Amino acid sequence: MKPSLSTQVFAIVLGTALAVAVAMGVSAHMALNRGFLGYLNEQAVNRLELALVSVTAGYRENGGSWDFLREKPELWGRLLRPRLPEAQAPAVKSSPAELTGATRRFTLFDADRQRIAGFATPSADALERPVVVDGLTVGWLALTPFESVSSGAEKRFADAQARVAWAVGGGALLLAAGLAFWASRRLARPVRQVAEASHRLAAGDYNARVPERRSGDEVAQLSRDFNQLAHTLQRNEAMRREFMADVSHELRTPLGILNGELEALEDGVRQLDGTALASLRGEVVTLHKLVDDLYELSLADVGALAYRKAELDLRPLLRSTAGAFGERLQGSGLQLQLELPEQPLPAFGDERRLRQLFNNLFENSCRYTDAGGRLRIQAARGPGGTVIDVQDSGPGVTPEQLPRLFERFFRGEASRNRRTGGAGLGLSICQRIVEAHEGRIEAKPSPLGGLWVQVVLPAHA
Structure with a gap:
């Protein structure tokens, strides 16, 4: 069984709202992730510039060689600490780059591109900065960018944003469902009333009418047009019945007179003289004119009357x-x-x-x-x-x-x-x-x- 019109309208409106809500939620989630990751990578690049200063100074202080890191890898973390005044140090330590562990994604290479310390598996798209001492490139400091949110703080932030987005989407979906239900009932009810009245009208009930709405929309116009149609059909049906009654009356009267005149002639009650013939001819003329008039009207109704203008x-x-x-x-x-x-x-x-x-x-x-x-x-x-x-x-x-x-x-x-x-x-x-x-x-x-x-x-x- 096919669904009703109200069900179809409800499904269409709700499905459209659901598709829009899902599309908005997914696009917002993707935009947030990309923007958030971009922000984290931007902070990591700033931290990379500070670390480059510290690594260059450490190279100078240890005899112009990277051997101190090869012998004592634990010095890598101390070497990355920014060499800034005490007033600026707390701000660096609480920066997003420090909180998200951006320094753990730093990798130090020597001049021959051999890894010395830091992140063990740098990516191919890692951002590199040369370590220059006295005009010579003695090494490279690389940053592997964030590709996804994985640490606890970032994960909690992203999850919170996702929950808010889905909550807003769910609320919008419920609101759309309510509006779809209201709209389907409001639009389908007058159409259903017209359909029911049409069935009654087709069954011969010419008194069928639908409530007319005062609004000026198309549904209200449909109700008014239907009532006008029903009124016209009712009037035409009444005229048809009157027409049949009138035709039968107009034909019966001269025919009855003709029949009476002929019976009187057959029974000898009346003589076949000029008066009788004139009476018979008068009734025939009346019948002939009535039939001619009806024929002309029927031709006029179908546009078949010939005119030579x-x-x-x-x-x-x-x-x-x-x-x-x-x-x-x-x-x-x-x-x-x-x-x-x-x-x-x-x-x-x-x-x-x-x-x-x-x-x-x-x-x-x-x-x-x-x-x-x-x-x-x-x-x-x-x-x-x-x-x-x-x-x-x-x-x-x-x-x-x-x-x-x-x-x-x-x-x-x-x-x-x-x-x-x-x-x-x-x-x-x-x-x-x-x-x-x-x-x-x-x-x-x-x-x-x-x-x-x-x-x-x-x-x-």
């Missing part, structure tokens, strides 16, 4: 569309006000789709405006393109309904009176057409008391 003038389109609704407007007792400028209204679009746009807008106003009302259509050139305003008189739309007017199957009226209300797809199709032309459409309350739909279309590609 070109430079055109919107004034003829608006005039012809308004003229096509003239008889219907008179029959409904509606007054039409068409206000168009004398200058052209340029637009870059598909003439057939724009005609469909204006037809749906006029149809919507005619359908939902009370008899005796007004329909005002205005068009003008604006800074963002050509602006078309379609306004009607009452009844109006409540502020709560305005944002939903472009939803599929949404209708402002509460009932489903098929005499005045359509399927609720017209404005949705209008929105898709305007978006395909890179324009914008919005709905707001009309000064006339009804609905105001404003469309802005770009004048050029």
Whole structure:
């Protein structure tokens, strides 16, 4: 079984801290040893210079020969004592070189490089000083440098420093472990909450949410994005169910009427005359329009609607569309006000789709405006393109309904009176057409008391 995310974060942070602590401890230990050894060797070199003076004086005092050391080797230690005033002698005796036994690493050679006294096995990298008497080199005094800490005092000092270094490293490691545990819990907990909520969401629980953090980091943004995603999926699922219910209702009603009409004709209750045929044809037209609207919306959703755009003038389109609704407007007792400028209204679009746009807008106003009302259509050139305003008189739309007017199957009226209300797809199709032309459409309350739909279309590609 793979370790959890919190365990992985803890292991990564702790492992990194452990590697850093070990690296720092080892490097500090090596640097201390090298520096300490360098300090000891430096003190030993200073002591070598003092011993050189004593050895040279001893050679002079014993007849200019090294025989006194060959005959009495015990004089070697006395010969190395520095010949200094009494005031300086105590400081030399307590120096690090004396305390670490540097004189025990001195070796005396004669002029022929033959060992006379001192350290028996000098190293190849020993530091040498010539013993010069009356301008002649009569011997060599060599110092074998320290290569490791071995004596008691130095060993205790090095061990103490090592213990301090490991104690500090251990404390840092414990602190890193605590911080790693805190960080892993803090980072992994919201991620785990999102993962658990994702499982519930995938299982169909669209009410799944995660607590939102107030911090502005990426984890907080992840929580907010997940909740927004869950809300969107919940809303889409509700819209899908409403869509299926609306489609089934809109299809069932004309089909039910058709079925009833046909049964009445079969049973002889109704005669097959012009009235019956007109009724059947009306229901078929309703079904055909509903299916066409659904098909166009499905094509718009996948971006498959065909558009043949070109430079055109919107004034003829608006005039012809308004003229096509003239008889219907008179029959409904509606007054039409068409206000168009004398200058052209340029637009870059598909003439057939724009005609469909204006037809749906006029149809919507005619359908939902009370008899005796007004329909005002205005068009003008604006800074963002050509602006078309379609306004009607009452009844109006409540502020709560305005944002939903472009939803599929949404209708402002509460009932489903098929005499005045359509399927609720017209404005949705209008929105898709305007978006395909890179324009914008919005709905707001009309000064006339009804609905105001404003469309802005770009004048050029």
